[in-house]
Amino acid sequence: MAHVWLPFWPKNAALSASLIDLIDIGEFCLVLLILSFVFGMMLVFCLKYRRGSGAARHLPNPKSWHWEIGWTAATLVAFLVLFVIGAKAYLFLYKPPAHYQLELYVVGKQWMWKIQHPGGQREIDAVHIPVNRVIKVILASQDVIHSFYVPAFRLKHDVVPGQFETFWFEADRTGSYPLECSEFCGVEHAHMIGTVTVMSDSGYARWLADQGATESLAQQGFGLFRRYGCSGCHDPASTVHAPLLDGLFGSVVHLADGRSMVADERYIRDCILLPATQRVAGYPPVMPSFQGQLSEEDLVRILAYIKSLSARHSP
């Protein structure tokens, strides 16, 4: 709301923005308070104790420790309070969501944002999302580090090559808002910008239908799954001893080196690109690496397919 009456306040279009603004405004007030205290004291002392003034001075005595202990303790307590508030909000905002209504795949490359929707719709430098929905974003980079930044949501997350990053947001106001890259990524870094359009449910449904997508992301992934020969081993009918992928996503996997981990986006990515690093217990190391063969967008498609295998099986 602050942007209405302050010329230097950005637009607010999300739950996260309201939360972060609230904490920031509190902090700004505290900062101004401390600043006026320090500047005020300096000003008063400078005037009162200037060389020419007749203020009474006493013999400098070794000054009290009480003051020092007092303000050290006070600042420590104040700082810890700020720390706790900020950390709690961060954990809420940055923890991958357990429940979400929509997934969005974002691939950053020099110097554009490529967006893939689960229904197979694709767009460049534009993101269309419905209002009041928890949206999980899976970020991947094809080249260097980028950062997906929507000032109106007060949110950013770096997009790091070699891994999937996930975060979420929930827009609560329809409209168009700038999307920026905030990690320097080369010559046209400043032009790696786009628009996030927050739409009503009906508007969003109309927009999806107008895109003319024929295959969902998972269906596109299935095509790649066959083309790259994945199904040759991972199909239930296959004679090769390879893990079945039905119900894999979200389950706990036991690795040959004794570790156990949840099969999330990152795990599946590493299995495809760096299979030697996390062999599943009980299977021979026959999985070849697909490093350098799959583009990030194709990887996203295959990921969507593997995830769909779990959706079908979960109750």
Add this chain to the structure above:
Amino acid sequence: MSAVDIGMAGAVPRSYLGEEYTLASWLFTRDHKRIAILFFVSITVFFFIGGFAAALIRLQLLNPAGTLFQPEVYNRLFTMHGIVMVWFFLIPSIPATLGNFLLPLQIGARDLAFPRLNLFSWSLFTFSGLWAIYFIFIGGNDTGWTFYEPYSSNFANGHVIVAAVAVFINGFSTIATALNFVVSTHRLRAPGMTWFRLPLFVWAIYATSIVMLLATPVLAMTLALVAIERFWGVGIFNPVLGGDPILFQHMFWFYSHPAVYIMILPAMGVVSELVTCFARCPIFGYKGMCYALISIAIIGFFVWGHHMFTAGISLTSAVFFSLMSFIVAVPSAIKVFNWTATLHNSRISFDAPMLYALGFVGLFTIGGLTGLILATLSADIHLQDTYFVIAHFHFIMVGGTVSAYFGGLHYWWPKITGKRYPEMWARYAAILTFVGFNFTFLPQFILGYLGMPRRYYTYAPDLQTWNVLSSAGASILAVAYALPLIYLGWSLFHGKRAGPNPWGATGLEWRTSSPPPKQNFPRTPVVTELPYRYDPRDGSYTTQDGVHFAEPTLGEASV
């Protein structure tokens, strides 16, 4: 003040400046004071190169369309600005010039422990500086001063390895100087100069040297790994080769965050000297100030992750680094409170060094408090990599360190050169620095909160007002930084002669002639007093070797 007062019988010995006049006597000198001058000349050149790049950056951003320079040129400008200012000006600034000149004088020594190593450090610095100038002349590169991977290994334009070599060599110069300071502080203190009688400037340089010794090797390793990856294709940071780009950030910030303390701790030392001298009052909480310096140096090693809150590090480590970042702010806050409390019950004269020092306290406080906002995890999600961060660290590094550097330069100028500078001009420059600085960087906090990312050569038109304000402020700042070059240079030839102790200060450096003789002291001083024994009732003072003096008449300084 008679010659006997300053421990000299008979004729005043020739000053270090008048010993010899040949070029070789300068380039191959082992006198810490001459080496300090050599460093001063070198870094002044780099200060104006880096400043010139900053001016061009602000010119470009006057117009949202960003049409003055092509993006290729703009990206190289901010990279050059960062590399030059961080490694070739800020890190050596106070330690290599004022530290080199004053540390032996303040502890009552004839020179540093290793005079040849000291000269070697300057030679290395000059060698790396020539690399840096070569780097600029062949066109620079566009990685930013942070060299982030995998951009710098596979995607960057320009000469990444040339820049890395310059910075790599530069690091060894830093290490050599730091080693020299640590050993000198331990071994060469005059009789009676116990640890808790050391001036705070010595404490600050000592703490800084420890950080330099421990952190700088990691930078060298990081740059070496970048080179290995680039030349031999070994996968270390590049994901295509199986490396991890986040590892680079961990290693880089493990050096580069402590590097911020390398820049600010010496500034805190300088300001402690200035505030207490011009307030004619002992520093409030001397021991607390020492402990605060050491705490910052130690805790400063555990906060590097706060540069990576949005980079996808684990949430647990982000929480840890945020906590440590808040904790490191406590000793900084103590220092601000102690400086302010020193002004209580004092007798302040507002000479130029004091104006710079007061400006430092103000700007450092703003920089520190906005640092708290950035340490707050939730706020950082929004503000990371925006102009808010730019404004914050310029308040610390430029508003803080550069103000203190100029303050210290004015304060010790009579000691270094034997000449008084024109006081009124210096006061104008100090005030102009404070005004121009705020004018330049306060609007950038707003730009950052509005969501303008850093390193953009073009931006949304509705942000133009704040950018124009910032550029206008930068032009004031440019005048404020160029002025001292003119009048200090003038004072070399036309300044009044300075006595041994024009400010009436208590440190040992003021107990020898100005400029000091080559051997610093005719005979080794014996320390009997705490530092900063000023009496605010009449401005009198007792020097560290136990001689009581009345308040000096400051001559033109008090006009």
